[in-house]
Amino acid sequence: MILAENTRARNARSQDVQSDNNPFAGSDHVLRQMTAGPRSALNRLLGGQEAPLEAPVPRATKADAASQAMAVNELREIADYITKLKRGIAALRAQELTRDRIPMAHDELGSVVAATASATNRIMESAEAMLAIKAKTLDEYRNQVEAHIGDIFEACTFQDITGQRISKVVEALGQLEKRLSQFSTVVNVRDGEAEHDPEEARRKARAEKLMLNGPQLKGPATPQDAIDALFS
Amino acid sequence: MALDLGMPILVVDDYQTMVRIIRNLLKQLGFEDVDDASDGTGALAKLKTKKYGLVISDWNMEPMTGYELLRHVRADDALRTTPFIMVTAESKTENVIAAKKAGVNNYIVKPFNAQTLKTKIEAVCGA
Numbered sequence: 001m002i003l004a005e006n007t008r009a010r011n012a013r014s015q016d017v018q019s020d021n022n023p024f025a026g027s028d029h030v031l032r033q034m035t036a037g038p039r040s041a042l043n044r045l046l047g048g049q050e051a052p053l054e055a056p057v058p059r060a061t062k063a064d065a066a067s068q069a070m071a072v073n074e075l076r077e078i079a080d081y082i083t084k085l086k087r088g089i090a091a092l093r094a095q096e097l098t099r100d101r102i103p104m105a106h107d108e109l110g111s112v113v114a115a116t117a118s119a120t121n122r123i124m125e126s127a128e129a130m131l132a133i134k135a136k137t138l139d140e141y142r143n144q145v146e147a148h149i150g151d152i153f154e155a156c157t158f159q160d161i162t163g164q165r166i167s168k169v170v171e172a173l174g175q176l177e178k179r180l181s182q183f184s185t186v187v188n189v190r191d192g193e194a195e196h197d198p199e200e201a202r203r204k205a206r207a208e209k210l211m212l213n214g215p216q217l218k219g220p221a222t223p224q225d226a227i228d229a230l231f232s
Numbered sequence: 233m234a235l236d237l238g239m240p241i242l243v244v245d246d247y248q249t250m251v252r253i254i255r256n257l258l259k260q261l262g263f264e265d266v267d268d269a270s271d272g273t274g275a276l277a278k279l280k281t282k283k284y285g286l287v288i289s290d291w292n293m294e295p296m297t298g299y300e301l302l303r304h305v306r307a308d309d310a311l312r313t314t315p316f317i318m319v320t321a322e323s324k325t326e327n328v329i330a331a332k333k334a335g336v337n338n339y340i341v342k343p344f345n346a347q348t349l350k351t352k353i354e355a356v357c358g359a
Contacts, residue, residue, distance in 0.1 A: 117249065120249050124249070124252055124253070124256070127256070128256065131256075131260075210297050210299055210300065211291075211299065211322065211324070211326060211327050211330055212291075212292050212297070212322070213322055213324050213327065214292065214321065214322070215321035215323070215342075216323055216324070220321075220323030220341045221323045221324045221325065222323050222324065222325045222328055222341070223341075224340070224341050224344070224348065226325075227328050227339050227340075227341060230328060230329075230332060230339075231332070231337075231338055231339065231355075
């Protein structure tokens, strides 16, 4: 009996000490109250049931209420951000891009390269054949040249088909650009925050070191005349 | 000094169509002894086994670029005097200046025509 009374008294003192010295005393209830809104939002977002608040909410001071409201707002913002992120990812339709559009663009460009190479070869074969004509009469020469010119005209029909293929690729790139632009607006992430791909970094470093700038749009950056002036 | 139409010429380009175009243009100019390589490494190997009167090289190739090939050629006592023309789509002034500093004899920007190629060969090899 005496032992039981001593234990109760010790427990009571211990609780007093906890509530006096521990700033987080009772924080479990506060945290539950603070996260109620975002938890509810997250539950809705994830398609689950709203979890009931298990414990009654204790009376809070004015300062506690202000800090709780602030925390609830922050958590709501996080929940909203996650909701927007989820919508952004869905709008990206990444599977459609990787399954259909990008392989299609790859195949179309491959076909363009093959078609232009094939047409160039046909044209060059015709030109080489014309250079090698050994005709006995002018009429014979003319007939042979005209036959090769016909081949060249036929070979040039590649342009119409490759034009259509390139239009499809341009349209796919436009879609990709639009979706990525929308996604980057939603997630609000700048390029510098992403980690660099080491392979891409190696390629860029090589291009920079060896001055691999490639062809310039709308003709050469330095006209041949200006280059000639440097060597005169 | 007249052009030596018998001099061997090495054409270096990773795009076989371009090699074929330059070969045909050279043939029209009267050059018959034309070899080719698809990058700087292959070109260096050929340059060490045969004396060429002219190298016509693209810039952008892998693994060894035309610019690296030029620097190797100019650093090699046996090859340093070989005339070297760069034929490339790299048209930025920094490229032209870098090539000139490295010792290129002339520089042609793609796309080019037969007359430009002829004029440059004459300027480099002496007509």
